[in-house]
Amino acid sequence: MAAERFLLMAVAAVVVAAGGGGAAEFAYDGFRGAGLSLDGMAAVTPAGLLLLTNDTNMASSQQNDTAMSKGHAFHPVPVRFRRAAPGAGGAAGGEVPSFSTTFVFAIVSEFLDLSTSGFAFLVAPTTDLSPAMPQQYLGLFNSTDNGDPRNRVFAVELDTVRNPEFADINNNHIGVDVNSLNSSAAAPAGYYDDADGAFRNLSLISREPMQVWVDYDAATAAVTVAMAPARRPRPKRPLLSTNVNLSAVIAGTAYVGFSSASSIVLVKHYVLGWSFSLGGEAPALDYAMLPRLPRIGPKPRSKALAVALPIATTATVLAAVAVGFFLLRRRRRYAELREDWEMEFGPHRFAYKDLYDATDGFKDRRLLGAGGFGRVYRGVLPGSRTEVAVKKVSHGSRQGMKEFVAEVVSIGRLRHRNLVPLLGYCRRKGELLLVYDYMPNGSLDRHLHGGAGEPVLVWARRLHIIRGVAAGLLYMHEDWEKVVVHRDIKASNVLLDGEMNGRLGDFGLARLHDHGDDAHTTRVVGTMGYLAPELVRTGRATTRSDVFAFGAFVLEVACGRRPIEEEEEEEDGRFVLVEWVLGHWREGSIAGAVDARLGSEFDAAEADLVLRLGLACLHPSPAARPSMRQVTQYLDGSAPLPELPATYVAFEGGEKHQHQQALFDSWSVWRTTSTAAMSFATMSDIGISGGR
Ligand SMILES: *[C@@H]1O[C@H](CO)[C@@H](O)[C@H](O)[C@H]1NC(C)=O
Ligand SMILES: *[C@@H]1O[C@H](CO)[C@@H](O)[C@H](O)[C@H]1NC(C)=O
Numbered sequence: 001m002a003a004e005r006f007l008l009m010a011v012a013a014v015v016v017a018a019g020g021g022g023a024a025e026f027a028y029d030g031f032r033g034a035g036l037s038l039d040g041m042a043a044v045t046p047a048g049l050l051l052l053t054n055d056t057n058m059a060s061s062q063q064n065d066t067a068m069s070k071g072h073a074f075h076p077v078p079v080r081f082r083r084a085a086p087g088a089g090g091a092a093g094g095e096v097p098s099f100s101t102t103f104v105f106a107i108v109s110e111f112l113d114l115s116t117s118g119f120a121f122l123v124a125p126t127t128d129l130s131p132a133m134p135q136q137y138l139g140l141f142n143s144t145d146n147g148d149p150r151n152r153v154f155a156v157e158l159d160t161v162r163n164p165e166f167a168d169i170n171n172n173h174i175g176v177d178v179n180s181l182n183s184s185a186a187a188p189a190g191y192y193d194d195a196d197g198a199f200r201n202l203s204l205i206s207r208e209p210m211q212v213w214v215d216y217d218a219a220t221a222a223v224t225v226a227m228a229p230a231r232r233p234r235p236k237r238p239l240l241s242t243n244v245n246l247s248a249v250i251a252g253t254a255y256v257g258f259s260s261a262s263s264i265v266l267v268k269h270y271v272l273g274w275s276f277s278l279g280g281e282a283p284a285l286d287y288a289m290l291p292r293l294p295r296i297g298p299k300p301r302s303k304a305l306a307v308a309l310p311i312a313t314t315a316t317v318l319a320a321v322a323v324g325f326f327l328l329r330r331r332r333r334y335a336e337l338r339e340d341w342e343m344e345f346g347p348h349r350f351a352y353k354d355l356y357d358a359t360d361g362f363k364d365r366r367l368l369g370a371g372g373f374g375r376v377y378r379g380v381l382p383g384s385r386t387e388v389a390v391k392k393v394s395h396g397s398r399q400g401m402k403e404f405v406a407e408v409v410s411i412g413r414l415r416h417r418n419l420v421p422l423l424g425y426c427r428r429k430g431e432l433l434l435v436y437d438y439m440p441n442g443s444l445d446r447h448l449h450g451g452a453g454e455p456v457l458v459w460a461r462r463l464h465i466i467r468g469v470a471a472g473l474l475y476m477h478e479d480w481e482k483v484v485v486h487r488d489i490k491a492s493n494v495l496l497d498g499e500m501n502g503r504l505g506d507f508g509l510a511r512l513h514d515h516g517d518d519a520h521t522t523r524v525v526g527t528m529g530y531l532a533p534e535l536v537r538t539g540r541a542t543t544r545s546d547v548f549a550f551g552a553f554v555l556e557v558a559c560g561r562r563p564i565e566e567e568e569e570e571e572d573g574r575f576v577l578v579e580w581v582l583g584h585w586r587e588g589s590i591a592g593a594v595d596a597r598l599g600s601e602f603d604a605a606e607a608d609l610v611l612r613l614g615l616a617c618l619h620p621s622p623a624a625r626p627s628m629r630q631v632t633q634y635l636d637g638s639a640p641l642p643e644l645p646a647t648y649v650a651f652e653g654g655e656k657h658q659h660q661q662a663l664f665d666s667w668s669v670w671r672t673t674s675t676a677a678m679s680f681a682t683m684s685d686i687g688i689s690g691g692r
């Protein structure tokens with residue numbers, strides 16, 4: 001019996017190569033035994049479903065395997081799209097003829113209302129799409145070749161994210177893509193009902209199977225796309241139709257198939273059946289033969305109640321009242337704040353309930369740390385089992401909230417191996433929750449200042465971390481589409497991933513406090529000792545003030561001491577790291593400032609470079625500081641670090657030029673404010689954050 005069924009399934013895939021014309025036609029009612037050419041995450045399930053993605057991007061990025069964060073499936077035999085038309089000759093080798101395809105799919109996200117990617121039907125000159133990127137690139141293109149006519153890729157995307165960078169119309173659309181993710185034409189998912197001609201919305205992530213038809217008409221060079229819920233006839237009026245001459249796009253011989261990519265939440269893209277025809281209409285799918293989707297989750301609760309209530313007894317009424325109380329309490333517990341303007345940030349929005357469940361209700365034992373900006377909890381997202389760090393930031397007013405969330409979402413698209421990925425956010429009354437990738441080795445602060453029990457970080461590791469943080473900061477300052485100022489660089493905001501790479505976290509958070517609870521006072525944010533003099537003066541953060549903070553960070557890592565420490569023996573009760581290192585430098589023994597716990601276990605030339613670089617970054621005059629690009633060049637030795645500028649402030653007496661006097665004054669202000677501020681709140685900032 002089973003063997004018979006298997007045979008039927010296998011036979012369901014019919015490939016007809018009709019003579020010399022190169023016409024191809026096939027139909028898969030399920031994919032068992034189909035022999036598709038698969039790569040990456042794509043797989044055929046035992047039931048015969050084509051599963052394009054089966055993982056989150058985080059899981060695969062932790063394995064450092066970009067191939068595994070995408071999935072492609074192709075009909076195994078390439079299709080000859082170009083007949084050598086009699087008399088046509090020439091390089092074009094004839095026109096691409098009409099073709100037609102249809103498929104039934106379903107998108108199943110671990111969250112009912114959230115998906116962070118999509119998938120596409122595609123025609124490509126090769127099955128090797130290894131240069132393509134995951135996430136919003138759908139495994140089709142990458143940031144360099146998107147839009148390049150040499151791609152020769154035609155695709156129809158089913159996209160569940162609105163990406164402004166590709167001018168997407170919404171987070172639930174179908175688009176016709178020619179060599180680019182910037183669709184030539186797009187329409188919200190849905191169909192025109194034959195009965196009354198009205199448009200009916202369809203939600204791509206509804207978990208319901210739906211069917212799509214794509215046709216290319218060579219005579220008019222037009223692509224039409226239609227869709228409908230599965231088992232419904234094809235709507236007479238197509239969803240969208242656009243003119244594009246595919247003769248200029250599709251290669252003579254090309255592969256047809258599907259492409260998808262993983263993203264931050266677990267989303268499974270299933271194809272249940274698929275047919276294709278070159279020169280004719282795609283064969284109809286046999287719905288009875290299509291494999292079934294696995295059942296997802298428990299049965300909806302409302303159904304159970306509907307059965308229970310008619311047979312109500314006193315006991316069940318009491319139970320219903322209890323359920324009512326339970327639901328009411330539940331509603332309060334999980335209440336969150338959601339406003340209209342957040343619609344467009346949908347994909348980055350987490351449900352409070354999911355975060356509550358992920359962190360065991362924000363139990364203290366899940367606490368990773370607490371600092372100036374809030375408490376951080378460790379959690380595991382239900383479904384994908386992804387480990388996350390959830391930061392709770394209390395926020396009194398909603399002023400500036402919209403801008404801030406927009407910025408967080410935008411910054412959330414920053415992707416760099418030295419930045420902690422920000423996955424999304426959630427909002428409640430007076431509270432903002434930020435969801436980050438979990439970093440197993442905690443904050444650098446703990447490793448540097450952890451106390452007697454902690455093993456001492458070796459020099460090579462310290463240098464590696466400094467280089468990593470410099471690379472992450474360079475990306476934020478110069479290599480991303482927008483300039484992002486971090487505003488709060490310090491050891492406790494540098495986290496260590498599984499391989500002990502330094503990653504900058506908490507970017508943009510300082511900005512939230514800029515929009516502070518009390519709009520009348522402009523509070524300077526950041527952490528004293530890392531704040532550039534001009535920032536203390538003007539309150540304006542720039543890339544140059546980030547460089548200053550980076551300089552303080554570099555000295556902190558190399559010397560194992562905080563930028564400013566309370567100390568009895570010092571004359572004014574303060575130890576100021578930069579002055580101490582400057583002192584060593586003037587005496588010609590700068591390496592003497594290196595963390596004493598390292599003994600002689602460090603490279604003297606490297607230490608000399610790192611410490612002088614730290615001082616250069618800490619120059620009181622912003623213009624005299626190097627840019628992050630220069631910093632990385634000095635660190636990797638591709639450019640020599642210049643001698644410290646002669647105008648570098650000299651603390652001890654003597655004649656000062658006017659310019660030097662100005663710097664000295666600015667430095668004195670910095671020293672006074674920085675050290676005076678030590679006495680109150682910031683102590684907790686420096687002392688506690690990330691310390692647990
Ligand atoms: C998808 O992933 C799950 C969990 O890793 C695994 O059990 C399952 O076999 C995978 N499915 C396929 C079709 O590979
Ligand atoms: C379809 O969805 C759009 C956007 O969500 C909405 O504006 C429109 O009213 C919906 N139309 C119908 C018929 O439900």
Ligand SMILES: *[C@@H]1O[C@H](CO)[C@@H](O)[C@H](O)[C@H]1NC(C)=O
Pocket residue numbers: 092095218219220221245246247248
């Ligand atoms: C499409 O382009 C080909 C050559 O690239 C041309 O021969 C053909 O006429 C065009 N089709 C239409 C409908 O314009």
